[in-house]
Amino acid sequence: MSHHASEDAGRSAVSLRSALQSLPPYKPGKSAASSDAVQYKLSSNENPYPPLPSVLDAVNQVSPQMNLYPDMTCQAVTEAVANRWGVEPSAVSFGSGSVEVASQIIRAVCDEGDEVVFAWRSFEAYPILTGLAGATAVKVPLTADERHDLPAMAAAVTERTKVVLVCTPNNPTGTSVTADELHEFMARVPSNVLVVVDEAYVHFNVDPAAARGIDFFREYPNVVVLHTFSKAYGLAGLRIGYAIAPDYISAALRAVAIPFGVSNLAQQAALASLAAESEVEERITALVEQRDHVHQQLTEQGWDVVESQANFVWLRTGEHTEEAEQIFARHGVIVRAFAGEGIRGSIGSPAGNQTFIVAAQDVLNHLNAATTPSNGS
Template sequence: MENVLPPSSTAERVQLRSALRVLPAYKPGRFPAVSDVVQYKLSSNENPYPPLPSVRETVEKSAAGINVYPDMACAAITEAVAKRWDVPAGSVSFGAGSVEVASQIIRAVAGEGDEVIFAWRSFEAYPMLTALAGATAVHVPLTTDERHDLPAMSAAVTHRTRLIFVCTPNNPTGTSVTAGELHTFMESIPQDVLVVIDEAYVHFNVDPSAAHGIDFFRTYPNVVVLHTFSKAYGLAGLRIGYAIAPDYISAALRAVAIPFGVSALAQTAALASLNAEDEIKARITTLVAEREKLHSGLVRIGWDVVASDGNFLWLRTGEATHELEEIFTNAGVIVRAYPGDGIRISIGTVEANAKALEAAKNAFSRFTATTQRTGER
């Protein structure tokens, strides 16, 4: 936790919200430092490929109109997404990335005295967004195999629960929830509790048993599905994501959204990306193959790493995390470290992944020596 409020003093100050005293700080993926060594940024789950030529061309043409406000209703991309998923346009709402849409959901549903449940460790923004809304975050530990403990999450529901996030595939562990597990879970949840199925990484999930949020949206009245154009579509820098929700929920999200929050460039790029899905799928296939290759390499080294359904892999490194992060950094591989928990390695280019595997071999030797010395294993 990071205290963002200044220390008290006798001088009069504008009073800030007390929630800021315990506001969790969001830590973005680290950028490479200036160095003579070639560095690979594998810390932010970004798509390593540049925009498709057709998408880039469309955005460049659209740039001539950035002197005017974007369409606040996001009409064209709303229609396209509604058609893509065969849902009413009134069930689709947008924000500056799915994290901003998640913020809209929390602000629309939860406030002081309410509770928001999510697995932990999961997406780092959940507790931050919950605290900003004045609600209470309820962290439910993952299982020993890094998966959502859905029975424990169901048991955590109280009369104060307003919202539950299910991140599948889960960031940062990469594990996903099966359709059967999620149906059992949904049947145990009161219908006045909203369940958000966060599918930021769903495009990389090729597990046939995995839950698909859209099926649950069609089946249960209290489900919202979150998608983003940041990951598979490679538009992280433009910030656009959306929710598929019951129409009255979507109306509430639009009511709390920042006016003109989704730029015209983002809307144009998203629409062009939907029109180029065959090319996008080819890139996804390549990234999934690279993920499997890196996973196999890590296992051969000796790492106990769970299979991932996202575009990243998770190393449970515990108290050795900081020390091992330095090994990756010194090798020119920038990873995402979660102090005391583990290291997430995003899937990059073939060259980047090979470099990450080389660094992981050195890190494993240090990890083994450290854990044997401390008795952690």
């Protein structure tokens, strides 16, 4: 540090936005440590499969062009997505992952002091994106069975509310919203409030009663659907997601997007993934089978675990969460711990899932030992 810099630091530091002071930091899932223990990283909801060969080929073909800017309009992949969902290309817009598209929506719609309503706990980026836009987060508690309380969310809408975020299946609890529930909700929400159906995990949702965002986009003028290529398609490292929205909203999202924010590699990988839909489906089916197996094993152990429609499971560990995280770590399993609330474990390879199940039994034994004396049983 130069003499001037150190001299000035105490005297006239640049003042940062007040919103940053109250912002919770985004905590990425822990990485595997370099130790001898076998480690399964089940903390980031990543796809356990390597890229499909055809997708890898497509990326390798365009990698020599990394000295050039990508197509800022994402034209080819826009047309492919529009075709996939039977919507106009003007309704589709992209960002570097659906989290960035969610950020675009809040920045495009919210002024300082406007409200964004969402369930809590839900995706932990929501309060951060809301705070960065200068808007106010309105968190509506989940129901006792870990689901969105849509009647309470509708009741939380005020004249300051601009956006409602509905995460289905919900991260981190894995529960999904039914079509009937969402129709009832839409009937109660004013049409000048934007309802964002965040479907990052929709590919893993096999509940026939579940709401499908695209149906609601077709029926209501104030619905936006978010999808990502990070999860089912396994492109988390390339960062590409999109919104399907009314044209004027899509135009606004493009206006606030980071220029050239979606790389050429990501665009080509997404195109190749859409072309390999049947191979992707096979992997999704295998993953859902693994998820249901993990859920069944946990239930048999005695966990009160809600049925997940995503690629992870949620264990309510409450005040014992930190201790539970350490037990998983001792088994070589890295999980996502939400202090005071619970543990989210991604569905990984069969070996990783089996280790997770063994560790979960160990955690349950500890929890039972910790609670038995105090409840007198």
